Every structure is written in C-alpha cells, then in structure tokens.
Amino acid sequence: MAVEQTDAQLVSRCRAGDPDAWNEFVERFSRYVYAICGRGFRLSQQDAEDVFQEVFARAFERLSELRSDDAVRPWLAQLTRRLCIDRLRLIARDTPSDAEPDEREVDDVLAQLDDAMAVRAALDKVGDPCREILDRFFCRDESYRTIGDMLEIPAGTIASRISRCLEKVRTELDGRSRASRPS
Amino acid sequence: MNGFDEEQIGRLLRLLPPAPEGWVRAAQELPAARAALDELVARAEQDAAFRLQLRADLERAVAAAGYEPSPFIVSRLRQLLEAV
Numbered sequence: 001m002a003v004e005q006t007d008a009q010l011v012s013r014c015r016a017g018d019p020d021a022w023n024e025f026v027e028r029f030s031r032y033v034y035a036i037c038g039r040g041f042r043l044s045q046q047d048a049e050d051v052f053q054e055v056f057a058r059a060f061e062r063l064s065e066l067r068s069d070d071a072v073r074p075w076l077a078q079l080t081r082r083l084c085i086d087r088l089r090l091i092a093r094d095t096p097s098d099a100e101p102d103e104r105e106v107d108d109v110l111a112q113l114d115d116a117m118a119v120r121a122a123l124d125k126v127g128d129p130c131r132e133i134l135d136r137f138f139c140r141d142e143s144y145r146t147i148g149d150m151l152e153i154p155a156g157t158i159a160s161r162i163s164r165c166l167e168k169v170r171t172e173l174d175g176r177s178r179a180s181r182p183s
Numbered sequence: 184m185n186g187f188d189e190e191q192i193g194r195l196l197r198l199l200p201p202a203p204e205g206w207v208r209a210a211q212e213l214p215a216a217r218a219a220l221d222e223l224v225a226r227a228e229q230d231a232a233f234r235l236q237l238r239a240d241l242e243r244a245v246a247a248a249g250y251e252p253s254p255f256i257v258s259r260l261r262q263l264l265e266a267v
Contacts, residue, residue, distance in 0.1 A: 120199055140200065
C-alpha cells in the first residue's frame, strides 16, 4: 500500500518551503476545487479556470495564515465557494439572471465532495494498480478496452479487477472508520 | 462518513474527475511565478520607463522583460499598479 501523508503534514511541508510539497498540494486538491466550481456552482470552463487559478494563488500566498493545518480542506472549500460567488455576481452584473445557486444545494454538493475526497484518500492508500484502474474507469470515463490497452492487461479481466479494487477501497474505508471511532 | 458499498464508492469517485492538466500545471508553477513577480515589481519600482510600459500594455511589457505573462503575474501586477 502507498504511504499516505495527512493534509496537515503536506501543509507543514509547504510552509517549510519543500519544493515538491506545493506540487503535491495542487495535485491533491485540484479535483476538489475543480468539482466545487463545476458541480457546486456550474461555472463555465472559462470562469472555472479563472476561479481555479485564483484559489491556488491565494492558497499559495496565504497558507501561512491558516490557523490549523488540519483545516486546509474546509479552508479551501470556503475560499473556492467565496470566489465562485464573486464570479457569479460579476457575471450577473454584466448579464442579469438568477444565476446564483441555492445555498443548501451547494452545501449538499460540498458534503458529497467531502465524502468523495475521503474515498479518494482511501484509493490513494490502496495504491496502484487499483488507483489507476478505478481512476480511469470512474473519473476519466474510459472504456474497458482503453484501460486494457493503456495498462496492457486483457480487457476481459477489467470488470473483475474493478470489482476487486472497489472491495479493497471499501475495506480501507471500513478500517479508517473503525480507527476513528472512539473505543 | 462510513459504510459505503461498492456502488456508492464508484458514484463518489465519479464526482472527482481530474482538472485539466494545463490548469494543474499552471497552479504548480505558482512558486516560480511568485519569484518572477517579485523581480518584476522590484524593476518597476526602480525603473520609471518600465512602469510606463507596464501601464501601456502590461502583458507585452512582461513578455518583453523575458517573463511569461501568466494570469497570476498579470492579475497581481495589475492590482499593484492600480494601488500605486
């Protein structure tokens, strides 16, 4: 299994100026920020790109202001949310509409994305080849044939591999859930 | 957050597709962009002609100075120039 680094450890390395840490930070949270822009606020690609870059620019500049390194994910979510709202208000100023989404809907999407990030962390812990197979199938929407070709494994075995990998992720999630439960 | 079955795990994974590679790369290059920005700001503070070039056509002046006019550099320089 892959060695997993907590969010707090990663933030701490970023603050210490570790040159690889920022790359890992962007890698870890890019999907999350992208999903908030797209699923939470339904921004166009152009607007989502602007917000995405601004989120990471501000995160880079203000990481030292974060009170608790553990709280980086909610901090990023809040930052992204605020910048998405600003962007929608700017759009509405130029093209009046009722573009601003319902707050409760956004809260629901963010809660789902938090669950998705927990699953993602479990998948990272399980590591390759499961990570790559499940990522290609579920996140990149690739066919069995494409996955088989790319990973040089028979396409006919992909379905059973996906099933086994999902089982491993579930076991990892169950283990985490047991570990975090008070005894 | 626990007790997900395999179907739910698949559904949740689908919620997090990768961000476009170019966006991720640009965000990863922020430390280098920050260093370039600091150099550009220092030059603008010392060189009145460069400041005029920046005000006239910011992106062209940045490129002419040998830096990539990334959205981060352009937006931060614009903010600084507006504040002066």
